[in-house]
Structure formats: structure tokens, C-alpha cells
Amino acid sequence: MTTVDQAVRDGIGTSPRRPDGTLKVKGEFAFSSDLWHEDMLWGATLRSPYPRARIRGIDLTAALALPGVYAVLTHEDVRGAKRYGLEIADQPVLAMGEVRYQGEPVAIVAADHPETARRAAGHIAVDYFELPPVTDPEEGELLRRVPVRTGDPHATADVVVTGEYEVGMQDQAFLGPESGLAVPAEDGGVELYVATQWLHVDQKQVAACLGLPAEKVRLSLSGVGGAFGAREDLSMQVHASMLALHTRRPVKMVYGREESFYGHVHRHPAKLRYEHGATSGGDLVYVRARIVLDGGAYASSSTAVAANAATLGIGPYEVPNVDMEASVYYTNNPPCGAMRGFGAVQACFAYESQMDKLAAALGMSPVEVRIRNAMTAGSRMPTGQVVEGPAPVASLLARVRARPAPPPSTLDLRELPGGVANTTHGEGVVRGVGYAIGIKNVAFSEGFDDYSTARVRLELIGGEPAVLVHTAAAEVGQGVVTVQAQIARTELGVERVTVATADTTVGSAGSSSASRQTYMTGGAVRAACQAVRATLLARVGGAGIVGGKVVNAAGLVVADLAEAIGDEPIEETVEWRHRPTYPIDPETGQGNAHVQYAFAAHRATVDVDVELGLVKVVEIATAQDVGKAVNPLAVEGQIQGVRHRGWGWH
Amino acid sequence: MDFLQPSTWDEALAAKAAHPDAVPIAGGTDVMVELNFDRRRPPALLDLSRVAPLTEWGTDGDMLRVGAGVPYRRIIEELGGRLPGLAMAARTVGSPQIRNRGTVGGNLGSASPAGDAHPPLLAARAEVELASVRGVRRVPVESFFTGPKRSVLAPDELIAAFRVRTARAGEQFAKIGTRNAMVIAVCSFALALDPVRRTVGTGIGSAAPTPVRATAAEAFLVAELDWDSRGAVPPGVAAEFGRLVAAAAAPIDDVRGTAAYRRHALSVLARRALVWAWEGLR
Numbered sequence: 001m002t003t004v005d006q007a008v009r010d011g012i013g014t015s016p017r018r019p020d021g022t023l024k025v026k027g028e029f030a031f032s033s034d035l036w037h038e039d040m041l042w043g044a045t046l047r048s049p050y051p052r053a054r055i056r057g058i059d060l061t062a063a064l065a066l067p068g069v070y071a072v073l074t075h076e077d078v079r080g081a082k083r084y085g086l087e088i089a090d091q092p093v094l095a096m097g098e099v100r101y102q103g104e105p106v107a108i109v110a111a112d113h114p115e116t117a118r119r120a121a122g123h124i125a126v127d128y129f130e131l132p133p134v135t136d137p138e139e140g141e142l143l144r145r146v147p148v149r150t151g152d153p154h155a156t157a158d159v160v161v162t163g164e165y166e167v168g169m170q171d172q173a174f175l176g177p178e179s180g181l182a183v184p185a186e187d188g189g190v191e192l193y194v195a196t197q198w199l200h201v202d203q204k205q206v207a208a209c210l211g212l213p214a215e216k217v218r219l220s221l222s223g224v225g226g227a228f229g230a231r232e233d234l235s236m237q238v239h240a241s242m243l244a245l246h247t248r249r250p251v252k253m254v255y256g257r258e259e260s261f262y263g264h265v266h267r268h269p270a271k272l273r274y275e276h277g278a279t280s281g282g283d284l285v286y287v288r289a290r291i292v293l294d295g296g297a298y299a300s301s302s303t304a305v306a307a308n309a310a311t312l313g314i315g316p317y318e319v320p321n322v323d324m325e326a327s328v329y330y331t332n333n334p335p336c337g338a339m340r341g342f343g344a345v346q347a348c349f350a351y352e353s354q355m356d357k358l359a360a361a362l363g364m365s366p367v368e369v370r371i372r373n374a375m376t377a378g379s380r381m382p383t384g385q386v387v388e389g390p391a392p393v394a395s396l397l398a399r400v401r402a403r404p405a406p407p408p409s410t411l412d413l414r415e416l417p418g419g420v421a422n423t424t425h426g427e428g429v430v431r432g433v434g435y436a437i438g439i440k441n442v443a444f445s446e447g448f449d450d451y452s453t454a455r456v457r458l459e460l461i462g463g464e465p466a467v468l469v470h471t472a473a474a475e476v477g478q479g480v481v482t483v484q485a486q487i488a489r490t491e492l493g494v495e496r497v498t499v500a501t502a503d504t505t506v507g508s509a510g511s512s513s514a515s516r517q518t519y520m521t522g523g524a525v526r527a528a529c530q531a532v533r534a535t536l537l538a539r540v541g542g543a544g545i546v547g548g549k550v551v552n553a554a555g556l557v558v559a560d561l562a563e564a565i566g567d568e569p570i571e572e573t574v575e576w577r578h579r580p581t582y583p584i585d586p587e588t589g590q591g592n593a594h595v596q597y598a599f600a601a602h603r604a605t606v607d608v609d610v611e612l613g614l615v616k617v618v619e620i621a622t623a624q625d626v627g628k629a630v631n632p633l634a635v636e637g638q639i640q641g642v643r644h645r646g647w648g649w650h
Numbered sequence: 651m652d653f654l655q656p657s658t659w660d661e662a663l664a665a666k667a668a669h670p671d672a673v674p675i676a677g678g679t680d681v682m683v684e685l686n687f688d689r690r691r692p693p694a695l696l697d698l699s700r701v702a703p704l705t706e707w708g709t710d711g712d713m714l715r716v717g718a719g720v721p722y723r724r725i726i727e728e729l730g731g732r733l734p735g736l737a738m739a740a741r742t743v744g745s746p747q748i749r750n751r752g753t754v755g756g757n758l759g760s761a762s763p764a765g766d767a768h769p770p771l772l773a774a775r776a777e778v779e780l781a782s783v784r785g786v787r788r789v790p791v792e793s794f795f796t797g798p799k800r801s802v803l804a805p806d807e808l809i810a811a812f813r814v815r816t817a818r819a820g821e822q823f824a825k826i827g828t829r830n831a832m833v834i835a836v837c838s839f840a841l842a843l844d845p846v847r848r849t850v851g852t853g854i855g856s857a858a859p860t861p862v863r864a865t866a867a868e869a870f871l872v873a874e875l876d877w878d879s880r881g882a883v884p885p886g887v888a889a890e891f892g893r894l895v896a897a898a899a900a901p902i903d904d905v906r907g908t909a910a911y912r913r914h915a916l917s918v919l920a921r922r923a924l925v926w927a928w929e930g931l932r
Contacts, residue, residue, distance in 0.1 A: 258687065419830035421742045422823060427922055611918045612826065613911075 007547060011490035015633035018482045020223075020475070032195035032222035033179040033254045040181065041070055041110040043236065043243050043253035044117035046124050047262055048099035048106055051133035051332040055097055055106070059125040063109060066123060068116040070247045074107045077242060080211030084234055086201065086337070091298040093209050093238050099128070101297035101334050103262030110243040110251050133332035137271075137294040140329035144303040146310035148589030150382045151321030157277025157285035161357040165274070165350040169294075170267035170649050172339050176225015178235040178263045179254040182244035189216025190241045195224040197231040199472045200508035209238045210245065217241070221502040227476035228645070229338030230264035232513055233300050265300045265337030267649075268293040268328065270309070272350035282362050284373045286321035287314045287354075291347060293328040293336070300337030302328045307446060308343025311383050311584065311593055315351040316393045316439040317373040322382035324589070338513060340645055344440045352436040367401050367435050370394075374437075384590040387597060392625050396601035397437055399623040405433075406605050406619040417607055417614035428611035431618070437601040441594040443516040443578050450516070450595075451577040453507030454484075454524035458492060458532050459569035465548070465561050467492055467529075470500040473509035473521040479634040480517045484525045486630060491529035493545040493561070507575060515598060518630055524576035531572035540564045600624045602643070617647060652694035659781075662701050662808060667783045670805035672696040676704070676719050677751035679744065680760045696808075704755070704810070714816055715779070718755020718809040725754065733814065735770035735821030735840050742766055742825050745832050755809045758794065761801040761860075768795070768861035769840035769853030770823050776814035782807040795860035817842060819930045822923040825855070826915050828906055836907040839895065839919040843927045848877050852920075857899035857912045864898035867891050867920065880932045888924050892917035 010016035023029035060072045075082060075094040082096060083089045095106045107124050111117035134140045180194035189212055196202050199219045207217040224231070236253040243251040255263045275288040291309045295302040310326035326343070341348075359366040374393035380386055409429070413420045417429060444450035457468040467488045475481045485497040502509070509521045537543065540559045542550035549557045550564050584591035605618040620643055629635045654672055656662040666672060672694035675681045684690040698704055704719030707729065714732060716725075722740035726749070730737035736754075743749050743766050757767040758778060768791070777788045780803060791812070794801050803809065820843035827833030838855035850868040855861050874887045901912035 417830070418824075418826070421825040421827055421830065421833075422738055423826060423919060424922065425926065428918070612915055614826070614830070616830065 008489045008493050009495050010486060012486050012630050013628070013632070014486065015631050016482060016486065018479055018634075020481070030223045031176045031179070031225045032193065033176060033225075035179070035181040035193055035222055035252055037181055037183060037250035037252070040250040040252050041112055041243065041247055042114040042117045043240050043251045044109045044111070044114065044121045045105050045236070045239060045253075045259070046107040046109070046121040046126070047259075048095065048102060048104040048128070050099060050128055050130050051102045051135070052131045053099050053128040054131060055095060055099065056127040056129055058107060058127070060107070062123040062125065063120040066111070066116060066120045068112045069109060069120045070112070070249065071110040071243055072107060072120065072124065073242055073246060077246065078209060081208040084205040084209055084238070085299055086233060086301050087303050088299040091335070101332055103334065104297065105239065108239045108243060110247050110249070114254070135331055135333055137292050137329035137331050140331040143295050143299055143328045143330050144306045145325060145327040146306045146584070146589060147587060148310045148313070148322060148324040148382050148584075150384065150588075150590070151286070153321070153323050155277065155286040155321040158280040159278045159358065159361050160275060161354060161361050162275045163350065163354055163357060165272045165353055167270050167272075167346050167349050167649070169269045169334070169336070170339060171261060172226070172228035172230035172264065174226030174228060174230055176223070177255040177257060177260040179252070180222060180236055180240055181250060181252045182240035183250040184244045184248050185216070185218070187216060188212070189218065190244055192217065192219045192237060192241055193222040194219060194237055195222050195231060196237070197227045197474050197476055197513055198511035199474065199502060199504050201511065202234060202237055203504050205234055206237050206241055210241055219504045221474055224474065224476045227474070227512065228340050229342065229513060231476070232338045232511060233265055235263045262334070265296070265335045267339040267342065268295065268302070268305055268336040268346065270294070270346040272347065274350050274354045276354045276358050278358055278362065280362070282364050282369050282372050284317055284319045286323070287319050287351070288323045289313055289325070289350070291326040293326065293346070294331055294333055295328040296331055296333045296335035298335045300335050301342065302337065304445070305337070305343040307584070307593065308441065309347045310589060311381065312344045312439050312441065313347035313351065314382060315348065315355070316375045316391065316437055316597075316599055318375050318379050319373070319382065324382065340642055341438070341440055344438060345646070348436065348438040356434070367397055370435065370437060371397050382589070383584055383593055385592045385594065389596045390625060391597065391599065393437060393599055396599055396623040396625065397435065400435065400601050400603040400621045403603065403621045409607055409618070415616065417609040417616040418612070419616075423612055423614060424609050428609045429607050430610055432606050432608055434604045434606070435602065437599060440515065440598050441596070442598050443514050443520060443595045444510070445581050445593045445595070447581055447583045449577070450510055450520065451575050452509040452520040452524040453573065453575050454521060454528040455506050455571065455573040456488060456525065456528035456532050457569055457571040458494070458536065458565060460562055460565050460567070461496070463562060464496060465494045465565055466496040466498065467494050468498050468500060469525055470506045471509045471521050471524065472502045472504060472506050473517050474502055474512040476512045478512065478517065478638065479631060480512065480521060482634065483518050483522055483630050487522050487525045488529050491526055492533060493548065507573070520576065520578065522630065523578075524574055527576045528572050528574040531574055532570045535570045535572065536564055598625070620647070651692065654694055654696045655700060656696070656698075657700045659701050659703055659810075662696065662698060663781060663783050665696055666808050667806045669694050669696065674698055674759060674808055676753045676756045677721060679748050679752040680756060698808070712816055713813055715811050715813050716754065717811050718758070719753050721751060721753050722749040731818060732816040733770070733774070734817060734819065735773060735823045735842055736767060738821070738823035739766045739770045739825070739838070739840065754812060758801070758809055758812070759803070761795055761799050763798055763858060763860055764835045764856035765861065766825065766835060766838065766855065769838050769855040770821065770842070771812060771814065772853030772861055772863050773821070773840040773842035773851035774814045774817060775851055776812045778809060779811040779813060780807045781810040786810065788813065792863055798859050817844070820845060820927050822927045824919040824923050826907075826919070834906065837899070837901065837912040837915055839916055839923055841920070841923045841927050843875075843931060845877065845931050848872060850875070852895060854895065854899050854916060857901040857916060859900065862898060862900075864895040864920075867894035867898060870894055871924070875928070880928075883925055883928050888921045891924050892921035895920035
């Protein structure tokens with residue numbers, strides 16, 4: 001074991017300023033919507049006004065006749081695969097004979113001005129034959145059903161509570177709408193500058209749809225204005241590339257705010273029916289649950305969403321008998337897919353509401369009944385998987401409970417339900433306190449080959465040691481650029497670290513989702529740094545790097561770091577994987593599906609005007625086990641951000 | 651699209667007479683949204699932001715004349731003491747940026763049933779001053795609205811100002827939104843009690859095809875309030891007032907709320923506003 005340099009400035013455990021922070025606050029950060037290229041054209045998308053219709057014909061004549069229009073393309077112009085998708089390639093690049101949701105892309109236009117492109121799209125005559133849409137998932141086609149069964153399906157209990165819950169669609173509403181620039185390349189390929197969460201999965205899908213080998217579709221990450229799952233699926237990537245290849249001109253596409261809602265997937269609405277049985281002492285005996293998810297028109301990541309809902313759907317509790325089924329269906333509603341905590345949070349609303357009901361039925365405190373049933377390290381999930389990592393569920397609940405209660409309202413209008421809209425001066429206002437805890441898997445599950453690649457180069461620049469870190473990890477605002485640099489500093493004891501722009505000239509980093517990037521790309525950077533260090537130490541017979549010196553096992557300096565590097569830069573590329581996961585049994589849901597779990601406990605204090613139904617959130621106290629906080633400020637930012645997501649989801 | 655940019659009021663009136671299709675634009679907080687979303691493409695815009703007199707206000711005895719181009723922020727800062735109900739409503743409009751740009755004249759011109767300025771203007775019995783090259787006329791706010799987004803404004807007319815008696819106290823405004831700020835009204839209510847003239851004014855927003863008064867509720871309150879000794883409002887009177895206000899509304903179910911909720915909320919807001927307004931006079 002070699003030592004790492006804990007003394008280096010801005011290393012692991014500190015909160016250095018992020019490189020994009022000041023620029024964003026000052027409005028100077030270049031987002032993907034700010035991309036510009038000499039001679040570029042502007043793309044626009046014609047979308048279906050109907051949730052379900054047959055297309056009997058498309059007449060492009062009037063659109064093509066508009067001055068300034070360079071191309072109008074339909075599905076007939078898709079040279080490669082006509083459909084794409086994250087898990088199932090079921091979504092047409094452009095509608096083929098039918099549309100399955102309102103807003104589905106039907107045709108695309110390139111023109112010399114965005115307004116011209118938009119108008120030309122309006123001149124495309126589409127002959128639709130409207131069909132009755134399927135809007136109720138239980139009347140839709142089944143996409144995936146995930147049963148999870150353990151113990152006695154006929155178990156009985158002293159106290160039984162049931163509930164039927166419904167949660168609505170939620171949108172990620174990132175601030176930077178879908179946008180990017182496609183530049184045709186001399187080799188017949190395309191250079192694509194986009195805001196995305198996973199460059200390589202985009203590359204794979206775009207190349208397939210363009211009918212090009214992957215190496216001819218080169219992606220670079222452009223300034224991302226938030227993601228939250230909504231950039232996992234393709235939006236304008238294939239369209240802009242098609243237009244660029246067709247016109248041999250760079251093509252930029254930027255969705256407007258309204259179009260953005262059509263441009264990405266949403267959080268699955270769900271209906272959840274639960275029955276909880278417990279002993280009169282408050283121990284959970286069984287949970288029976290049926291979860292119905294509305295997947296919308298195309299699969300996106302629905303199959304994983306259903307799996308998360310099923311495998312995490314009873315919450316972080318020990319329950320001997322579980323009969324759970326989560327099903328996701330196709331409908332003609334907007335496609336649903338990834339959004340923070342997918343699958344897990346829909347179920348959380350239901351199982352935590354059930355725990356409150358159970359507490360009331362038992363005459364116990366809601367915190368007590370949760371703590372009594374809390375899972376711990378060593379607990380067995382209903383999938384049979386043993387929880388091997390820390391599972392401080394009871395402790396997190398105890399921590400939020402122990403926080404001092406917020407002071408009573410001062411009756412300032414800004415602190416009251418309704419705010420300055422002046423609906424109450426205290427009349428009808430009562431204070432409620434609620435508790436909830438959630439469980440979520442970290443990284444990809446069910447046997448997915450989940451890895452990240454990092455290339456690290458140690459060299460002298462101007463006589464000083466410098467590190468270049470290159471990965472394809474998408475910085476979506478979460479701070480992965482900052483974290484990569486911190487890890488490299490600590491591992492190599494070098495302050496001067498540059499993180500190169502994420503692109504596809506390095507191997508895949510996997511997705512910036514599933515709470516995985518600090519762990520996975522951070523792990524890859526660490527492993528690559530270790531490989532670099534091993535080469536360096538071997539070169540001079542050292543055992544560690546401390547304070548810019550290479551030291552031996554006895555702690556004696558054997559070389560200056562700069563001397564050790566000399567004019568031979570060291571570069572290592574490492575693919576890093578988490579421990580394997582496995583598929584679950586399709587009938588019983590048994591299997592080690594997940595890598596590890598994260599937990600979050602909350603105590604919400606809310607003032608409610610019970611006559612008007614208006615609310616004021618007074619405080620939300622949160623406790624999470626974050627492991628080692630690589631960047632404490634960024635961790636706080638993540639917790640604050642996701643708490644507002646939950647807050648907004650009512 | 652033509653862009654007309656008069657610098658004087660006479661030029662503005664002449665331009666409107668010559669281009670009756672031109673859409674007047676002041677702060678642009680309504681018009682620009684419609685243009686940007688392509689919901690409206692008028693042949694011309696008539697920019698009123700350079701017409702200085704529109705942004706002025708002055709007194710005429712105990713009457714105030716407020717130019718149509720005075721933005722909400724100035725209503726709050728400069729007229730909050732004289733027009734407390736309108737200032738309360740102005741405080742609920744959009745964000746600070748919107749309140750810097752948006753004007754009461756623009757609110758009247760859009761004539762939305764949900765316009766935040768309308769209920770307090772109704773409650774205060776304000777008049778709208780309309781002008782054209784043909785002359786000037788004054789229309790009570792109550793007669794100004796003719797339907798959703800429709801008013802008596804003639805194609806050649808512009809809104810010059812509104813005129814209203816100063817109040818200082820006895821006014822309240824309350825608005826329900828789907829969140830606590832930056833929202834369009836689910837419903838709103840304004841109340842103006844004038845202890846000198848012993849009158850009661852009401853205004854209901856976003857709960858009928860136009861902003862409306864609750865005239866039966868007003869008459870009830872004029873008779874029931876203890877104007878002489880200003881004793882507390884009996885709970886039964888407040889409840890009945892609330893019931894009459896709710897009965898005066900003609901709400902619909904829409905994405906922001908149901909008709910039943912709107913009626914219920916109006917009764918609660920009216921009851922509470924009455925107590926606050928009366929306490930303000932005691």
C-alpha cells in the first residue's frame with residue numbers, strides 16, 4: 001500500500017471552487033444553446049399535434065419553396081436504423097406512418113435563420129387520421145412486469161392498513177433547453193457538440209441511425225444547463241446530424257422552453273396499491289403491493305424504472321413476507337423515463353404514507369414504527385440480496401428527529417401560506433410535522449456492464465509537475481469536473497490538474513445518472529492515478545509522493561517529483577468497474593440486482609392553511625449517509641437540489 | 651410587423667387612429683409572451699413607452715389620476731399609502747422584473763378576468779380614462795370589461811389613465827395561487843370600506859368571465875356594519891358576507907382550480923378580508 005498526499009491543496013474532502021461556478025453566476029458560461037459556427041444553418045422540428053394518429057401523407061412542397069430553406073427531411077431520409085432507444089429501440093427518429101404521442105417529431109428543417117426554419121416547418125402539410133389515444137396505462141400494452149416475492153404469500157397480521165396512492169407526472173425542467181451543433185466532417189462523418197448525460201450511448205445510437213460506424217460520429221460535451229435524467233435519451237442529436245450531413249453545412253438546433261417539454265421524457269405517473277400487515281407490537285409482517293406505471297409512448301428507461309419500483313418498493317424496512325409487482329405500460333401519453341430517483345420515489349410516496357397509516361393504527365409515533373422496522377447492514381432485501389454496506393436507517397431517522405423544532409411563525413406574510421398574496425394573517429393555519437425515509441440503488445443494476453474509463457497523464461509543464469485528466473464523464477452541473485481534479489490532486493500529490501473536455505476520443509464513462517459518476521469516474525480517475533504513480537515510483541524506487549517529493553518506504557526523499565518525471569510523461573488509461581450485479585428472476589424477483597444502496601431521511605415542518613389548502617414549507621431537515629464527502633459543498637448542493645425536486649412534486 | 655414609436659400622446663392617438671389594428675405595448679409582459687409563443691401576430695405594435703405623460707400621476711382634490719404606464723413597482727412605492735388595495739395587488743404580480751415593467755394600463759388593456767389590478771380598481775369604484783383623436787371619455791371599471799379579454803375600448807382608443815379616490819385604510823386584497831408567489835390568480839378578492847361615505851366596494855378576480863363586483867354582498871355589509879361605534883364585525887355577518895361574495899362569482903373548472911374550490915376560497919377570503927379591513931379602520 002502506498003500513501004497518498006493528504007496535504008495537497010484542493011484535494012479530496014475539500015470544497016474547491018468549481019470552474020464553471022463564477023461564469024454561471026455572472027451569465028458568462030457558454031451553454032450548448034450558445035454554440036456558433038461560421039455558415040451554420042438552423043434546424044427546426046415539426047411535431048405531431050395529436051397523441052395518436054395515422055399519417056396518410058406528408059407534402060413538403062410549400063416548405064421547400066420558402067427562400068432560405070436548405071433541407072426538409074422525413075423518416076425516408078433516415079439512412080440507418082429508423083428507431084432508437086436506451087433499452088429497446090422502439091422510438092422512431094422521425095414518425096413512420098403513425099404518431100404515438102403529442103409532440104412526436106415528424107419532420108425536420110434546416111434554414112439560414114431559425115425563424116425561417118420554424119416557419120418552414122409550419123408549411124409542411126401532414127395528412128393525419130386521428131385515432132382514439134390510450135391514456136390509461138391499465139388499458140395499454142404491457143412493457144415490463146417485475147414481480148418480487150419472498151416468504152409466505154398468505155401471511156396474516158394483527159393490524160392491517162391499506163391505501164391507494166397516485167403520483168403525477170413531473171418534469172425535470174432543466175434551465176438549458178435541448179440544443180447542440182452538428183458539423184459535417186471531411187471523412188463523411190459528423191462532429192456533434194451537445195449537452196447530454198452520456199456521450200457514448202448517444203454516439204452509439206446516433207451512429208446507428210445515421211448508418212455510420214461509431215468512429216465517424218464524434219461527440220464533445222457542450223455546456224450543459226442541468227439534466228436530472230432528461231438528457232439520457234436522444235433529443236436533437238440525430239436530427240441535427242442528419243441535416244448537417246444532408247446540407248454539408250453545420251446545423252444548430254435549440255429547443256424553446258415549450259418545445260423542451262416535448263423534447264424529453266418525464267417522471268412516470270404511478271398508481272400504487274399497498275397493504276401492510278404488522279403485529280400489534282409494530283413489527284411488519286407482510287407487504288403486498290401493486291404498482292402501475294405509465295410509460296408513455298416509448299420505452300426509454302421504463303424497464304429499469306419498473307425494476308427499481310419493485311425491488312425498492314417496500315422501503316428500507318425488514319419485511320419477512322413480500323408480494324410485490326410493478327408493471328409499466330405503453331400509452332399515448334408523453335414518454336416517461338429517467339428523472340432523479342426514478343421508480344424508487346414513486347414507491348416511496350406510497351410506502352411512507354402506509355407507514356404513517358400504520359403508526360396511526362398502532363397508536364405509535366411515526367418515527368418509532370419506522371425505526372422499529374428499519375433495515376440494517378446484514379438485512380435481507382425482498383429480492384434476497386443481503387445489504388452489505390452501511391444501512392444507518394434508524395440512525396438517520398433519529399438524527400432528523402433530534403433536530404430542534406423550527407421556531408413558530410412570526411406571522412410575517414412572507415412566512416405564511418399564501419405569502420404576500422395575503423390570504424391569511426394566521427387564520428386557519430396549523431403546523432404539521434412529517435417524517436419519511438427513502439432507499440435508492442447507486443449505479444446501474446441487473447447485470448449491466450457498468451464501467452468508466454479514465455486517462456491520466458503526468459508530465460512537466462514549464463518545469464512543474466502537471467496532471468491532465470481525460471474522461472467522457474458529463475458535467476451536468478453536479479460537479480464531476482471538480483471532483484475528478486480533487487481526486488487526481490490527492491492521489492498524485494500534484495496541485496496543477498487540468499480536466500480535459502469530455503468527448504468520445506476517450507472511452508465511455510457511463511452515464512451521469514444513478515448517483516454513479518463520483519463513484520465510477522472518480523474510481524476510474526483514482527485507479528488511473530494509481531497506475532501512473534506505480535509507474536513513476538517504480539522508475540525511481542519510491543514508495544510514495546509527499547510534498548512534491550518521491551519518498552521511499554522509510555520516508556526518505558529519493559527524488560524530486562519533477563526529476564522523477566523528467567522528459568518522460570507517464571500516461572495510463574484504466575477501465576474501472578463496480579462489483580458485478582445480476583439479473584433478477586422474472587417470476588420471483590430474487591437476485592443480487594443492485595451494487596449498493598443510499599438512504600435519505602427527512603423531517604418536514606409545514607404550516608397549512610386548513611381552510612384554503614395553501615401551504616408554507618417551514619423547514620425540511622435531511623440526514624443522509626453520504627459516505628466520504630469528496631466535496632462537502634457539492635454534496636450539500638446535491639441534497640438541497642433534490643430536496644427541492646421532492647418539494648415541487650406535489 | 652410594423653413598429654410604431656410615438657413620442658407624444660397626440661402622436662400616439664394619431665397613430666392608433668391611423669392603425670386601429672396596432673396592438674399597444676407598454677411593459678410588454680403580456681404582449682411579448684403572446685408574440686414569442688406565436689399566439690398572436692398583429693400587423694403593428696404601438697410602443698407607448700416613450701410617451702412620458704403616461705408614466706405620471708397626480709392629484710385632483712381627493713382624486714388620484716394615475717397614468718396608464720405607471721409600473722407596479724411605482725404603484726407599490728409611490729402610491730402604497732394612497733391606494734393600499736391596489737398596492738397589495740401589485741405586490742402579487744409576477745417577479746420584481748415583471749413589476750418593473752408591467753403596468754396597470756396594460757393589465758386593463760389585456761382585460762383578463764385574472765388581472766390582478768382589476769379587483770381593487772372595482773372595489774374602489776375607479777374610472778378608466780380612454781382617449782382617441784375623437785376625444786376623451788371616462789368609463790367606470792365595472793362597465794369597462796365586456797368578456798374574457800374583451801373591453802369597451804374602441805379600435806382607435808388608448809387607455810390614458812385611471813382615476814380613483816384615495817383611501818389610506820379600509821382596503822384589502824387577497825389572492826389564491828397554485829404556489830405562494832409568481833402565479834396567476836386561481837381567484838382573488840378585493841374589498842374597500844369607506845367609513846366617510848359609508849360605502850362598501852368589492853371586486854372578484856378569476857372567478858367569472860370578467861372581473862365582477864359582489865353587489866348583494868356590498869349592500870348587505872353597508873346595512874350590517876356598525877359604522878357609528880365601529881364595533882367588531884359579528885362572526886355571523888362575516889360568514890354571510892363571505893357567502894354572498896361566493897354567490898356573486900360564476901367560476902369554472904380549469905387547470906388552476908375547480909369552480910367549487912373557487913367559490914369556497916372566495917367565501918374564506920371575503921370573510922378574512924372584511925375583518926382585516928374593518929380592524930384597519932377601528
